[in-house]
Amino acid sequence: MDSGISSTISALRKTPLNALHRRLGARMVNFGGWDMPVEYPATGGPSPGGLMAEHKAVRNSVGVFDVSHMGDIRIRTGKTPGGALAAVQHLSMNDAAKLAIGQAHYSAMLYPEGTFVDDVIVHRLGEDDFLFVINAGTREKDISWVRENVKGFDCVVEDLSDAYTQLAIQGPRAVDVLQKLTNTNLTTIKNYWFTHSTVCGLANRMIARTGYTGEDGFEIYVPGDTKTSEKVWNAVMEAGTEFAIIPCGLGARNTLRLEAKMALYGHEISETINVWEAGLDRYCKMEKPEFVGRAALAKASASGLKRTLVGLEMIERGIARDEYKVFDAAGEEVGVVTSGSPSPTLCKNIALAYVPPALAAIGTTLLVEIRSQRAKAQVVATPFYKRPRKAASQAVTS
Amino acid sequence: MAYPANYRYTKEHEWLDAKDGVATVGITDYAQSELGDVVFVELPPAGTKLTKGKSFGTVESVKAVSEIYAPASGEVVEANGELHNKPETINSDPHGAAWLVKIKLASPAELDGLMDASAYEAYIAAKGKEASA
Numbered sequence: 001m002d003s004g005i006s007s008t009i010s011a012l013r014k015t016p017l018n019a020l021h022r023r024l025g026a027r028m029v030n031f032g033g034w035d036m037p038v039e040y041p042a043t044g045g046p047s048p049g050g051l052m053a054e055h056k057a058v059r060n061s062v063g064v065f066d067v068s069h070m071g072d073i074r075i076r077t078g079k080t081p082g083g084a085l086a087a088v089q090h091l092s093m094n095d096a097a098k099l100a101i102g103q104a105h106y107s108a109m110l111y112p113e114g115t116f117v118d119d120v121i122v123h124r125l126g127e128d129d130f131l132f133v134i135n136a137g138t139r140e141k142d143i144s145w146v147r148e149n150v151k152g153f154d155c156v157v158e159d160l161s162d163a164y165t166q167l168a169i170q171g172p173r174a175v176d177v178l179q180k181l182t183n184t185n186l187t188t189i190k191n192y193w194f195t196h197s198t199v200c201g202l203a204n205r206m207i208a209r210t211g212y213t214g215e216d217g218f219e220i221y222v223p224g225d226t227k228t229s230e231k232v233w234n235a236v237m238e239a240g241t242e243f244a245i246i247p248c249g250l251g252a253r254n255t256l257r258l259e260a261k262m263a264l265y266g267h268e269i270s271e272t273i274n275v276w277e278a279g280l281d282r283y284c285k286m287e288k289p290e291f292v293g294r295a296a297l298a299k300a301s302a303s304g305l306k307r308t309l310v311g312l313e314m315i316e317r318g319i320a321r322d323e324y325k326v327f328d329a330a331g332e333e334v335g336v337v338t339s340g341s342p343s344p345t346l347c348k349n350i351a352l353a354y355v356p357p358a359l360a361a362i363g364t365t366l367l368v369e370i371r372s373q374r375a376k377a378q379v380v381a382t383p384f385y386k387r388p389r390k391a392a393s394q395a396v397t398s
Numbered sequence: 399m400a401y402p403a404n405y406r407y408t409k410e411h412e413w414l415d416a417k418d419g420v421a422t423v424g425i426t427d428y429a430q431s432e433l434g435d436v437v438f439v440e441l442p443p444a445g446t447k448l449t450k451g452k453s454f455g456t457v458e459s460v461k462a463v464s465e466i467y468a469p470a471s472g473e474v475v476e477a478n479g480e481l482h483n484k485p486e487t488i489n490s491d492p493h494g495a496a497w498l499v500k501i502k503l504a505s506p507a508e509l510d511g512l513m514d515a516s517a518y519e520a521y522i523a524a525k526g527k528e529a530s531a
Contacts, residue, residue, distance in 0.1 A: 027432070027434075038461065039434055039461075042431070042434070042435075042489070050434055050435055051434050051435055051459070051460045051461060052434075052435040052460060055460075251434070251460065251461045254461070255460060255461075317438075318438075319437070319438055319458055319463075321463060341460060341461070342437045342438070342460050344460065371456065
């Protein structure tokens, strides 16, 4: 047997909760240069983990992730007000002017070619004060990109990546768990809004209703020292006991985000894939007069797409995996899988793949090459999983 | 989980239980715990000739694909069809019900190079230390 999972190397970076993950017996992997838990033990603890159990905990109740490897860049006012907003508008494809203070949105920083530097969550902290939450593997690249591209703007850029421990508490019961640890009425925080309040006795901490699981949930930002981080982690676990909360690793984070069709840098988005191909049009505001990448995107939309991102479901036996080749019914190679996995929620084998637009219609039969054999798949609607909305579930139960 | 004393083990984490020239082959408890939740198993049909050290099938968990290597050369006399519908048996009973194939050994002398249970346990203990260093 050869698991193909890279083992740990001592030079990897560690989050403040690294020792805790190891004490819990988590299987650790190298994720973008970080020593991160991929899953927690399937046996031994009071609430057994393992990728499948962790995934289901988030879909059905609640789970907690250490996402402190994510980076944070603050862009705030320089000498005169307005400079930070102007800089953000230049860097980010979404329209930050539309954000209220306390609101966040999904966006991306683009190269002049209209391809991805990284995707980001932009938080508006103040009138002229913003926080970008960025990917772990692209931290250095992102911070240099930001510094380089705000040179003409009157703003201050701070790399706060190591200042915070970031915990994602995700699942339909996340609100119940976190409510026990703060006096702020969490039901007043809407999806993709945030507030600053006391959490676990720590004053003025950011609490955001965001996540990367396709489920309701919160991300909290607390001081990045090990003692405080472990204290908060333990408080979350204790508050979640009645909801059978379990720690969740990057394995479940990946299957959860894939079911919800949320992009992963280096897979669905990269420096060679543009916004139109990735299908992220609704986060890209072409009505803004200017941002890095805009001109190329204006041209690209006129010239038509060569490939587009589709959802696949395997019809024949076999699991499509990242980088497997895709063929059309006639046997012509037409594309590639960007992310593929069994879906624990749907009990199907699903994948995202780039194919020519002519083959993107729902119901189109395609073939995925799995270890030199081709297995049938079909194009399906995405996201693969959409969480039941409150109003809908109430209508069903009343 | 205990490693049966009568089995032989490989560095690639397969086990082999030989009786009267026929060997039952599976993957070890250590292997299944490294893989996580097993969701897919692909095995060769009866009659397939296996060569020691060569891949003869795959076991997939949610997150990873894993090749299985033949611990000895021989011909497959039976593949465990139960695993097709219940691959998770590999997680729950890797040394028993989740055997993968039975092979008619081509050369029983090949087994001499395999580890016994205590050598295998020492081998995985050393791997554990390496990973946490």
